[in-house]
Amino acid sequence: MPNNNEILIEVKNLKKYFQVGKHATLKAVDDVSFFIRKGETLGLVGESGCGKTTCGRTVMGMYGATDGEVLFDGIDVHKLNKKAKKDFARRAQIIFQDPYASLNPRMTVGDIIGEGIDIHNLYSGQERTNRIYELLQLVGLNKEHGSRFPHEFSGGQRQRIGIARALAIEPEFIVCDEPISALDVSIQAQVVNLLIQLQQELGLTYLFIAHDLSMVKHISDRVGVMYLGTMVELASSHDLYGKPLHPYTQALLSAIPVPDPEVERNKERIKLEGEVPSPINPKPGCRFAPRCRYAKPICSEQTPMLKEIEKEHYVACHLFD
């Protein structure tokens, strides 16, 4: 739990558009604002194509923002010079979804982990080797694994290597982009336990992106729900799962299958018709309006703004005007 109110990351009206044709713009992230406190985990959920990965990558500065600001410790990430960018890269890291594609197959695990250490000139010689061993042990691997290649490891072990690489340069902030989606349930639990343990030991701040809603609730302090590039609801994970306000959040939560036959039999499922529409040249108004069972005329005219309905519980919906 975060023990202070100091804000580490502040995202203000962030927009990321991709030009996909002469007159077509894909609005992957459209006017999203949120903040993350020091030592806190913010979960970001939504269906595929809702812009959560793009949002994470834009926060990391991997994509240039179309508009808006990402303030890291008060400094805009997208307006850094080369030297400041390198400094930012040392303080913020990312763990990728696919543990198979994100490790260079021609480098040994030791070199993969050590690459960041070399770039930032943190350690050299024996110290560097010791640091790599220390990191391997921290994520539950052995010293001997350092001289092996990625193909010799299982999916869960590779994800641990990805975590060790991110931790190598002692960052303060880590974007976890679906770090467990490619893993088996029993391995997922191992990786999530490791992430929580590391957070408690090293005081890390996470932006945890996933589509597994129950896992996100488990790890996050606060959770944001995205739909088609916009943030529709943002609240503490307790409030969001206990008392979802936005119709989309309600439908999304009711779609999670619960591993308990008794609960499943008595559950009323809110059915969502159709599929997520295309984010290319979206219509004005609320993006969810065409699938919303409470839609009013105003919903297809005006875009609802994210408003604080209760303390720290933000919703973007005309039902709460």
Added chain:
Amino acid sequence: MEKILEVKDLKVSFHTYAGEVQAVRGISFHLNKGETLAVVGESGCGKTVTSKSLMRLIPEPPGEIKDGSEILFDGKNICTMSEKELRELRGSDISMIFQDPMTSLNPTMTIGKQISESLIIHRGMSKTEAMTEAIKMLDLVNIPDADKRAHQYPHEFSGGMRQRAMIAIALACNPKILIADEPTTALDVTIQAQIMELIADLQQKLGTAVILVTHDLGVVADVADRIQVMYAGQIIEHGTIDEIFTNPQHPYTWALLQSVPRLGTDNKAKLYSLQGTPPDLLKPPVGCSFAARCEYCMQICREEMPEVTTISENHEVCCWLKHSMAPKVDIPEALRGDK
């Protein structure tokens, strides 16, 4: 209850350079008419190999269904069928839908043609008749504008619609058994809910028996009638869903059930996590295959394979803890009375 399919002592191996991988090691189970049987387990436990063997879709070689294995469907043994008999069986009596709808559809054929294919082959329909039927099928799986959509190619469909099209292909000839191998793993939760509801709905209308292969225990609780848990190529426990979820008996089943966070549990509490990895099936262990990872492991577990213990009429488990001389171990607290 009438049994529609009975599997007896099925053994499947793959011959590789490293040696013989025993992917499925002597499993026996049955499928009742119209029910949904869920097969759960971690990757590599033999779920998919089992389901593919039922249709003899395992490439032979390198795969081999061992002598003595029996898969009885309508009194005939699928293991000894000729290629011609198999062709008649596949797609008409038993159908399958796969995990990844993009790679299992033919990208060069329109969806309508792919559905008509089996109708032309198995039911002897003409091309136009088959196309009309194909459009009806697309309509049945809730694809809007079915007559227009039938003439489109797979790349013009979204993920959820492709999976619907796959279901339409599989159900076109009204099979008695539908094998669904991780049908919703690649899909979002809201689409997953739509697809699972569709399968359950069609099952009611058409009376098809479903074998659902999955690792998502939530989906299982939602749709299945019975569950069998597989580990290292063996069935270690099977029973009705109520029995497996409320009164699980095998330590591996406990581990599986505990490693998923429930929406009611405390945040950031340590999740139960199973240490180690499944055994190497090139040299499967002599005793219980779960022994190396089991926290209740006893001497005998490493030496001898446990026998099947019957808990109730529909609930059987393979574990030495159930032996009369074993120490009594209770179900972990987290799984007891959490309602």
